Amino acid sequence: MNNIVTEMSGAASVQNKPAVNKAPIFTAKNVDVYYGAKQALDKINLDIPRNKVTSLIGPSGCGKSTFLRCLNRMNDLVDICRVEGDIQLEGQDIYAPEVDVVALRQHVGMVFQKPNPFPKSIYDNIAYGPRIHGLTSSKSELDDIVEWSLQRAGLWKEVSDRLQEPGTGLSGGQQQRLCIARAIAVRPEVILMDEPCSALDPIATATIEELIDELREKFTIVIVTHSMQQAARVSQRTAFFHLGNLVETGATKTLFTSPEDERTQNYITGRIG
Amino acid sequence: MSPENAATAAKLNITAGNRSKTVEMIVTGVLIACSLVAILVTVGIVFSLLFESLRFFERVPMSEFLFGTKWSPQTALRADQVAADGAFGAVPLITGTLLISFIAMCVATPLGLFSAIYLSEYASKRTRDWVKPLLEILAGIPTVVYGFFAALVVAPMLRSTGESVGLNVSSESALAAGLIMGVMIIPLISSLSDDVINAVPQSLRDASLGLGSTDSETIRNVILPAAIPGIAGSLLLAASRAIGETMIVVMAAGLAANLTANPLEAVTTITAQIVALLTGDQEFDSAKTLSAFALGLLLFIVTLILNVISLKIVNKYREQYD
Amino acid sequence: MTSMLTTPTRLRKSREASETRFKWFGRGAIALSLAFLVFMVGSIILQGKGALTTSEIAVTVDLSADNIDPNDIEATSFDSLMKKSLRETFPEVTSRGDKRKLYGLLSVDLGFELRDQIIADPSLLGGPQKLWFTASDDADLVLSGTVDRNLDEENRRMSDLEISWLETLEQSDSTNREFNTKFFTNGDSREPELAGILSALMGSILTLSVCFFVSFPIAILAAIYLEEFAPKNRLSQFIEVNINNLAAVPSIVFGLLGLAMLLNTFGLPRSTPLVGGLVLSLMTLPTIIIAARASLRAVPPSIREAALGMGASPVQATFHHVAPLALPGILTGTIVGMAQALGETAPLLMIGMVAFIADVPSSIVEPAAALPVQIFLWADASERAFVEKTSAAIIVLLVFLVLMNLMAIYLRKKFEKRF
Structure with missing residues (x-):
């Protein structure tokens, strides 16, 4: 079993194949999710392509956030939640008993709906992940990671002179970019974003959207959004969820211009929502 | 008046209802009076302690009371005896109180904190529903029971353990009293800290776990730092409880006013001395009796300061995350 | 790279070890605390068993x-x-x-x-x-x-x-x-074989009755005022701070208050359930007020609005609608407060309820002992047989405490309403 895993991951790994890897990074097959007796997701089949932005859209309660949280097993935190089916990251079943959730989350990071910086300094917020994962061996390396992450998150210019100030003192948009910087500091393969802009004003939202577009070249991004405009602006692929079903998935442009399913049509034209 | 008449004649009266204004005022007055009882009790405590203490300080200077290192309040058999009023230096009592409270906190802090952490972060709901009430039982057991247990079981046990390793443990040691007092305040620390830890927003846990930290890393690096003020408040409250605890020390720590930091020796505390001074027959104007009130005042002031600080901290902490 | 998901690195192993260690610290802390509880209660029951039979x-x-x-x-x-x-x-x-x-x-x-x-x-x-x-x-x-x-x-x-x-x-x-019936029908005695807890038990019952009848009405009215009527001004804030602090004042200080005020200033009779009950009621007051306020707060504003909307006065709305809904919670808090008062010893020592009382008291102005004080006195006695008696008296006290707490839990469960 281990052999197969290593082989498969070796074959799929980006580093081993510098050429563009067309294989999806995540494949979900027949995923069912239950909260107690209530079924929240029904037979979801979805591939997440690498180095692209995939957006999950749909009316509230449709299961899009639930699916997102399956991808790094944040659902484990909910006692009554049960996940069935098969989700593979680089060909490896992430719900297999031998999988280490902690290691998984190092590879699949997450940005939450509400900015949630730790009540620590800006520097320590970013440095926390690399520290626990032992990514650095010296202070200067750590400094470099912090700077690189803040640069990538477009926050460096604004905070470089006050790294020791508490992260909670930043504005909402800055806090969210801090959370993104914190997530990329551990060099994940995938970043999950759960409605990252819903608590932000339009200007801050625009900044984050630009950032998402830039991050695409290094990371795979899955974003849940309730705004169809946002999905259209930032993502290359879109999946539409409705009442626990994955109704339709496809290239963002196609999905928004000529949807195949009637429900998708109704949603994007505002008849259901 | 016919119904139609009533409808037309009755001008809508919205300035005075048919209820009695006087009754409402009386009721409100009674309510206010009842809530003023709380203030009255505080005032009563302050005045009775202050009044008797002032009478004590007429006889014994305050500096001697606060800085004297010898405590032997025996009144003389004959009134004309030399040094008829004994010595009233409260320092050995204060150090004794601090020593026992310190031992108690050393026992209760790790046990209470780890219990709270386990219950709030690891335990399943079912375990929590079982274990929490069981721990609370420790807080519900009367202190006289702890005192009995400390004197009858724990002290002899420590004594014989001490003998077997060649240590001389007094039969009324600070250690026995402190250990048992520590057990008594475990639930105080665990339930207060539990509240505090639960108040840390879930989003911070999500953030840390989402970065791939383990549960314990999340607790140590994110939750505890965020909860520190609240935990400090609960520890202060527990310390104040330990300082004011009476029956355990009366029964297990004894009355020997030794100035020592050795937990194996007998020490006495402020509360134990108050009990010793005021039980049995007493004349109300001897310095011996009055000194109990001075001790009471000291105890009241110290615990009040601790309580005010801890309540402030805890409230401020709550507001931060509300 | 993803093989990292299953084959742990050395760092990951040590992180996992520290995780396990941390978890066991928590389990150990709880186990230790509960083991102590079992040890203490168990050894007292074993010891007290002997006093329940007599030769x-x-x-x-x-x-x-x-x-x-x-x-x-x-x-x-x-x-x-x-x-x-x-x-x-x-x-x-x-x-x-x-x-x-x-x-x-x-x-x-x-x-x-x-x-x-x-x-x-x-x-x-x-x-x-x-x-x-x-x-x-x-x-x-x-x-x-x-x-x-x-x-x-x-x-x-x-x-x-x-x-x-x-x-x-x-x-x-x-x-x-x-079976030692004398233990339950006799008063205290210098002779261990004749000593019983009836006088102390009656003393406790009388003391608690005084405590209840004084503290319950005052506490409930104070809570209603503070929660429903008090304007948010300095005075109500001061009262609130006062109540919170009183709840944490050492019990012996209340004893000193009783001694100085009730006995010396007002000249109430020493060693009696009347004074004991008054002192204990001052102590339980904050406990009940805090519990009562919490359960008043739990009554949803919609109930108040409904009553006020029908033209009830604020006093009517409170006493007809809000207070009855909060009553189970208030009673629960009261029972918990009473259980605390039942076990309280130190303040009673201050007001002289430590005298040797062999007769069973029949009124609140006769000298009486109380159960915990009796335990304290017997624990001090030199005769070996009193060790058994002390443990047996503790068992009786614990049984009463358990019954009271069960009653509180029952009330809470029965009337637990999700508004």
Whole structure:
């Protein structure tokens, strides 16, 4: 079993194949999710392509956030939640008993709906992940990671002179970019974003959207959004969820211009929502 | 008046209802009076302690009371005896109180904190529903029971353990009293800290776990730092409880006013001395009796300061995350 | 790279080890605390068990007219009759010292016990009768096996001679163990075998009644004012701070208040349930107020709005609608407060409820003891047999506390409403 895993991951790994890897990074097959007796997701089949932005859209309660949280097993935190089916990251079943959730989350990071910086300094917020994962061996390396992450998150210019100030003192948009910087500091393969802009004003939202577009070249991004405009602006692929079903998935442009399913049509034209 | 008449004649009266204004005022007055009882009790405590203490300080200077290192309040058999009023230096009592409270906190802090952490972060709901009430039982057991247990079981046990390793443990040691007092305040620390830890927003846990930290890393690096003020408040409250605890020390720590930091020796505390001074027959104007009130005042002031600080901290902490 | 998901690195292994360690610290802390609870309660129950039974010794007493005049029973010297009967049971005892030891097998009340049995059943009179008497505390400890008979003579209170007497009695079926009713029907006594908890129990009940009738109405009204009517001004804030602080003031300070104010200034009678109850009520006041406010706060504003919307005055809305809904919660808090008061000892010591009280109090202005104070007094007594009695009294106290708390839990469960 281990052999197969290593082989498969070796074959799929980006580093081993510098050429563009067309294989999806995540494949979900027949995923069912239950909260107690209530079924929240029904037979979801979805591939997440690498180095692209995939957006999950749909009316509230449709299961899009639930699916997102399956991808790094944040659902484990909910006692009554049960996940069935098969989700593979680089060909490896992430719900297999031998999988280490902690290691998984190092590879699949997450940005939450509400900015949630730790009540620590800006520097320590970013440095926390690399520290626990032992990514650095010296202070200067750590400094470099912090700077690189803040640069990538477009926050460096604004905070470089006050790294020791508490992260909670930043504005909402800055806090969210801090959370993104914190997530990329551990060099994940995938970043999950759960409605990252819903608590932000339009200007801050625009900044984050630009950032998402830039991050695409290094990371795979899955974003849940309730705004169809946002999905259209930032993502290359879109999946539409409705009442626990994955109704339709496809290239963002196609999905928004000529949807195949009637429900998708109704949603994007505002008849259901 | 016919119904139609009533409808037309009755001008809508919205300035005075048919209820009695006087009754409402009386009721409100009674309510206010009842809530003023709380203030009255505080005032009563302050005045009775202050009044008797002032009478004590007429006889014994305050500096001697606060800085004297010898405590032997025996009144003389004959009134004309030399040094008829004994010595009233409260320092050995204060150090004794601090020593026992310190031992108690050393026992209760790790046990209470780890219990709270386990219950709030690891335990399943079912375990929590079982274990929490069981721990609370420790807080519900009367202190006289702890005192009995400390004197009858724990002290002899420590004594014989001490003998077997060649240590001389007094039969009324600070250690026995402190250990048992520590057990008594475990639930105080665990339930207060539990509240505090639960108040840390879930989003911070999500953030840390989402970065791939383990549960314990999340607790140590994110939750505890965020909860520190609240935990400090609960520890202060527990310390104040330990300082004011009476029956355990009366029964297990004894009355020997030794100035020592050795937990194996007998020490006495402020509360134990108050009990010793005021039980049995007493004349109300001897310095011996009055000194109990001075001790009471000291105890009241110290615990009040601790309580005010801890309540402030805890409230401020709550507001931060509300 | 993703193989990292399953094959842990060295760092990951050590992180996992520290995770496991941390978890075990938590489990250990809880286990240790609960183990202590079990150890303490268990050892007290084991010790107190002995006090629930008591030993009796049968002595044949000649109740013929030679010894007792049937027309004037009271004129008899019951004590000397009993002593004579004991000497006849063991005719070999001659020296004065040994005789005294022989009498010591029975409780000092032996004469009274004989008289009470005769008065209860005059038909006993006329000839020799085998009657049962309470054994002394030392004899009881030997008979119950609490004191080891094979111990060195110097290490026990009973001599070999006394033990040989007891063994003679045992062989002639003249000893018996039965449920100790005296423990529940007698007041305190200097003699452990006669000591009971009734006086202390009555004292506690009277004290708690005073405490309840004073603190409950005041607390509930204060809570209603603070929660429903008080304007958010300095005064209500001050009251609130006051209440929170009072809840954390050491109990002995309340005792000092009682001593200085109630006894010395107002001249209320010392050592009585009246004063004890008043002091305890001041202590429980904050507990009940805090609980009552919490349950008033739990009544949703929609109920208030509904009542006010129908034209009820604020006072009417509160007393007709809000307070009744909050009552179960308030009662729960009150019971918890009362349970605390029941176990409280230190303030009662301050107001003199530590006197030796053998009589069962019948009113709140008679001197009385209280259960926890009785425990304190017995724990201090030197006789070995009082250790058992203390533990048994603790068991009784704990039983009452458990019952009260169960009642509180029952109330909470029964009326727990999700508004």
